[in-house]
Amino acid sequence: MTTPLLRRISIQHRLFLLIGLVSVALIIPLILALNDYQQSLMTNKQNKTQHLVQTAYTLVEHYHQQYIKGEISLEQAKTAAASAVQSLRYDANDYFWINDLTPTMVMHPMKPALNGQDLSQIADPNGKKLFVDMVTLAKQQQSGLVHYMWPKPGSESPVEKVSYIKLFKPWGWVIGSGVYVMM
Template identity: 40%
Template sequence: MKDLKISHKIFLLSGSILIVFSLVVAWMYLDAKRNYVQARRNEIKHVVESAWGVLDYYAGLAESKQLDSEAAKKQAIEAVRSLRFDVDNYYWINDFQPRMVMHPFSQELVGQDLSEYRDPQGKALFVEMAELCRRQGQGFIEYVWHKPGSTMPVGKVSFVKRLPQWNWIVGAGVYTDDIERNLAKVFYTTLGIFCALLLGVIVVTLIVSRQIAVPLGQAVEAMERLGNGNFDVHLGMTRRDEIGRMANAIDACVGNLRKLFETIRSM
């Protein structure tokens, strides 16, 4: 390590800094990814709780006899059917049989027994939703579902919550490709910034290395020539840093030696 050239040491130092910086950037990205995914899950939970509040309101009207139970259910269904979040994301309602009570797009599922319904990966998602809500009242579930406008099923993460008055389950979710698309934007933005900084560090390192290693090498070469008895040395550096001061000292030393030898010869 101590025998390396100055230029190599500069590049080694810069490389070490870049490695540390890369690790920091990678950690920041992974942390941002984790926070973004958690924020999206929290958002789903909050929007489902809002829809649950609508259902709970109508269930309360039925309990207080302000509305007939069937009328309250019908109005609750229509209210939730029209709700949207993130432009086109929707809600659905199923019960614990499980049977679809309301779905704004898959009308063929409404009223159907979903106990044997499985996603393309074989998950009995509605059975798992019912078990989840029966066990803890609410929670997240991941599965694959047909996305409107897409020709292939897409991964989805949903939050479901039980309405105990009617034993309904209201749920909503976001497609994972939407999450991945937004994360890709963050990734490529981060990568672009990192590459720009990397290029800047490389350019600065090259400039600094050239400004230090080259003149320092000239000064060392001059001293080696002096050590070999060659006084035909003149660096003539105008810089005022330590290297410039060393070069001027070498030039002054050479000048004084020349004067000394001339004096000796003239005696």
């Protein structure tokens, strides 16, 4: 008669095996829960960014309405709108930018050297022409998310970023803001 496999393993090894199985049984749901939590946080950040871009959009719309009513010129409306959006901040260092559909930077508060510059050749380290992609998305869907690499304010090293953009059709402006992806 043969002895069962577990009977041939010492008690000490059986305990280690039991501890290992219980540990794996506890760690797997924990890892899944942490992954789900991380995804939920990122979704919440993206939704928040979308709502904040809508706020900046509404601000630009306000100046457009002043122009429509004849209260200010088109140039005054655009200058005032860009200036107002430039000063907006949230969560300490997060900001908004505006580019047009050519794509040329209308206003970037953290990199003012980009203002007035052609953005069509700017690419992230992976070769993605992010502003061209933003313009394409704006023309096709009016708004949406764009994933790319971009340096955080005060840094030169690009990190993963997800931005929400929205087209302000009357002026051909793409208003955007983004969140950095922390992994």
